[in-house]
Amino acid sequence: MLETALKGSRTYWIWVIFLLGVIGAGFISYLYQFSVGLGITGMSRDVSWGLYIGQFTYLVGVAASAVTIVLPYYLHNFKKYGRIAILGEFVAVASVIMCMLFIFVDLGQPLRVLNVLLHPTPNSVMFFDMVVLAGYLMLNILCGWYVLGAERKGVPPSAWIKPFIILAICWAPSIHIVTAFLYQGLPGRHYWLTAIMAAKFLSSAFAAGPSLLIVISLILRKFTKFDPGWEAIQTMAKTATYFLIVTVAFYGFEVFTAFYSQIPGHMHPIKYLFVGIDGHTKLVPVMWTCVALAALALILFINPKTRKKESTLAVAAVATFISLWLEKGISLVVGGFVPNPFERVFEYWPTIPEVLITLGVWGIGFFVLTILYKVAISVKEEAVFDKYGEKQIITDKI
Amino acid sequence: MYDGWKIIIGIVIFLGLLTVPFFFAGEKATAKPDPKLDTPEIMKLPEAERKCVESKDYMKREHMKVLNDWRDWAVRDGNTIYTSAATGEQYDISLQNTCMKCHSNKKEFCDECHNYTAVNPYCWDCHIEPKEEEI
Amino acid sequence: MRIKRREFLKTAGGAALLGFGGISAFKVLERGRAEASAVLRDPKALTGKRWGIVVDVSKLNVETMKKCMDACHREHNVPFIENPKEEIKWIWKETFEHSFPETEDKYLAEEIKHMPLLVLCNHCDNPPCVRVCPTKATFKRKDGIVMMDMHRCIGCRFCMAACPYGARSFNWRDPRPLIKEENKEFPTRMKGVVEKCTLCYERLDKGREPACVEASDGALVFGDLEDPNSEVRKILGSRYSIRRKPELGTLPSVYYINVGGIEYA
Incomplete structure (x- = not known):
């Protein structure tokens, strides 16, 4: 099937070359980081995690969110998702690959990464995270590739794949719960030390993931002959809407707990993020942009008219994706470190090489996604009828 | 075809x-690599005492394992005295303070074989090697 | 009997897997056997069940603190880095109000609030950093020292996020060029690993007290907290002492007495 990725339109190749360029720039920056050390980033003794771990956290969520498509399709036989289940699975594959790369570029001694396997440590959440991520990657490659292959041959998938699909569905939330446990089990980091962290992670993931899939589906409709289906897009929009509401509510709960209890340690990080402490205000614009985008997304999502219109739906989906990225991909990590254990404020802002490396990893993710989607869509464009007998778009191929 | x-x-x-x-x-x-054993520190010793912690053959073959074990014993277990299986003599476990006290010629001793076999152990990223005269 | 190619491959693959597995299992066993009894503890080594330090704040002045810090940092090749973001610290000065931020008290005299004292790794009895490390690069020794194995650290910095005392430093760059004068008896570190106070394990294992304690003119007292006859226990049994953030349940092994000078105690 992979050979279909080697044939494509001009736009396809321009996109691929653009991605390769971004990856190249990231790789060169990484070589610089590899030789000098992590000192080239904006991280410090006090804010010792930054953009990389933020991206990792966010993308674990995107990966887990495939379950919002796969579960209704396989467990509830929701046929509208028949065409896009594979899109969800392949987003998961690309996201998990990015997650692993973000952990890798964050390591001070990357060549020793296999020490994690050489000295397995079950009491470390980091060890567990690696195990569940690797497992999830395998499951999604297996299920996605196999089901697609069956579709290409025009036969229904064999029964043996079913248990793996069910396992993948159960596995998906676990990767994000374990990622939340990385944070919420640490004493003395007030912003993270909250039981609702795992729940908030899942809800924001299930808003951001479907939003991404909505955007992707709209693009596919425009540029390929494959139509994911308007009703599928609308259902994803509803999923994103509900989970965005839940996420905003969860954040509100955090704010309430901190400020009604008036415990200084719990209030400080939230104050730092929204108004700054002692003139340290680097993240204030980030947070208010996040709030504004979330508000915009909520209005456009909740209002049925704007949710059902393609252009405003696209705006809502993009706003959700970016807003939650600002929250989880940047402010969540920094908020745990500011103020530091001595109640002093040291701020964080990423450097240019750090941003280039980050973009490079995103580039790799989108590259993998592009290849996988190219294969999937080539197969789908050729399939005249899907396995439920629903008519797909007929290609002009002889 | x-x-x-x-x-x-x-x-x-x-x-x-x-x-x-x-x-x-x-x-x-x-x-062929030719690691030199004629450092001033070794030459000062009487002929009979010019011995490593284990036999020459064993050290040639197993020194990396010995160092791995030494590291874990000293750093992780706090056991710092090594008894030679060959001679029964006791040594302080320390790369910097025991091994390199005699083998003060990293370039002609360690690097000689490491370069030949193209291995690049990171011992000296942290452990300080004795100062050598530039030749 | 004809074997189909597919079956042959299956059998061959299985056999190969078993073979490799067998060889590596054998190797592991063999490695364990080699010279198991050849290593001993130094008879001079200090032995305790849980080492701890009592800091008598009334005896600390700028000069003694500098002596302690210099002794430690010189002994352990701690580099001098001016940029506070990349600083590496094993034992350092911090004001009272920042070392004990939760004791916020606006009526406390300014000079006590701003009085510097020495902070270092607390060698917690229940250390969160050890709990989170994915490679056991940081671990608790039998004598209570929270130890770093710099050989094994992969630089993930999970321990830095987990430590509620800011006691851990990361080598953001190669520290070697920034070491003022090298102590040839002790290693340096390399870029990309986390480091912190090791309670002078290398000195204890040779029968000497930690370098800071030795240099402190009696301001720092070192001993076994589990030994009821030790000097630290005598002090702690008879005086009011405080520890940093005891509410987190980490059980620090560094105690502070006479905070605010004897006249306030």
Whole structure:
């Protein structure tokens, strides 16, 4: 099937070359980081995690969110998702690959990464995270590739794949719960030390993931002959809407707990993020942009008219994706470190090489996604009828 | 065979690329390593006491394992006295303060074989090697 | 009997897997056997069940603190880095109000609030950093020292996020060029690993007290917290002492007495 990725339109190749360029720039920056050390980033003794771990956290969520498509399709036989289940699975594959790369570029001694396997440590959440991520990657490659292959041959998938699909569905939330446990089990980091962290992670993931899939589906409709289906897009929009509401509510709960209890340690990080402490205000614009985008997304999502219109739906989906990225991909990590254990404020802002490396990893993710989607869509464009007998778009191929 | 010539030319180019390092390196790459044992510290010792913690053969073959064990014993278990299986003598477990006290010539001793076998252990990223005269 | 190619491959693959597995299992066993009894603890080594330090704040002045810090940092090749973001610290000065931020008290005299004292790794009895490390690069020794194995650290910095005392430093760059004068008896570190106070394990294992304690003119007292006859226990049994963030349940092994000078105690 992979050979279909080697044939494509001009736009396809321009996109691929653009991605390769971004990856190249990231790789060169990484070589610089590899030789000098992590000192080239904006991280410090006090804010010792930054953009990389933020991206990792966010993308674990995107990966887990495939379950919002796969579960209704396989467990509830929701046929509208028949065409896009594979899109969800392949987003998961690309996201998990990015997650692993973000952990890798964050390591001070990357060549020793296999020490994690050489000295397995079950009491470390980091060890567990690696195990569940690797497992999830395998499951999604297996299920996605196999089901697609069956579709290409025009036969229904064999029964043996079913248990793996069910396992993948159960596995998906676990990767994000374990990622939340990385944070919420640490004493003395007030912003993270909250039981609702795992729940908030899942809800924001299930808003951001479907939003991404909505955007992707709209693009596919425009540029390929494959139509994911308007009703599928609308259902994803509803999923994103509900989970965005839940996420905003969860954040509100955090704010309430901190400020009604008036415990200084719990209030400080939230104050730092929204108004700054002692003139340290680097993240204030980030947070208010996040709030504004979330508000915009909520209005456009909740209002049925704007949710059902393609252009405003696209705006809502993009706003959700970016807003939650600002929250989880940047402010969540920094908020745990500011103020530091001595109640002093040291701020964080990423450097240019750090941003280039980050973009490079995103580039790799989108590259993998592009290849996988190219294969999937080539197969789908050729399939005249899907396995439920629903008519797909007929290609002009002889 | 289809495209026979193209394949043959391809194979020739491939073999050429594969062997290029040997042509360039010539004698250097194949010269046998010769780690030197004549540091001033070793020469000061009487002939009979010029012994390593274990036999020369064993050290040649197993020094990396010995160092791995030494590291874990000293750093992780706090056990710092090593009894030689060969002589029964006791030594302080320390790369910097025991090994390199005699073998003060990293360049002519350690690097000699490490370069030959193209291994690059990171011992000296942290452990300080004795100052050597530039030759 | 003809074997189909597919089956042959299956059998061959299985056999190969078993073979490799068998060889590596054998190798592991063999490695364990080699010279198991050849290593001993130094008879001079100090032995305790849980080492701890009592800091008598009334005896600390700028000069003694500098002596302690210099002794430690010189002994352990701690580099001098001016940029506070990349600083590496094993034992350092911090004001009272920042070392004990939760004791916020606006009526406390300014000079006590801003009085510097020495902070270092607390060698917690229940250390969160050890709990989170994915490679056991940081671990608790039998004598209570929270130890770093710099050989094994992969630089993930999970321990830095987990430590509620800011006691851990990361080598953001190669520290070697920034070491003022090298102590040839002790290693340096390399870029990309986390480091912190090791309670002078290398000195204890040779029968000497930690370098800071030795240099402190009696301001720092070192001993076994589990030994009821030790000097630290005598002090802690008879005086009011405080520890940093005891509410987190980490059980620090560094105690502070006479905070605010004897006249306030």
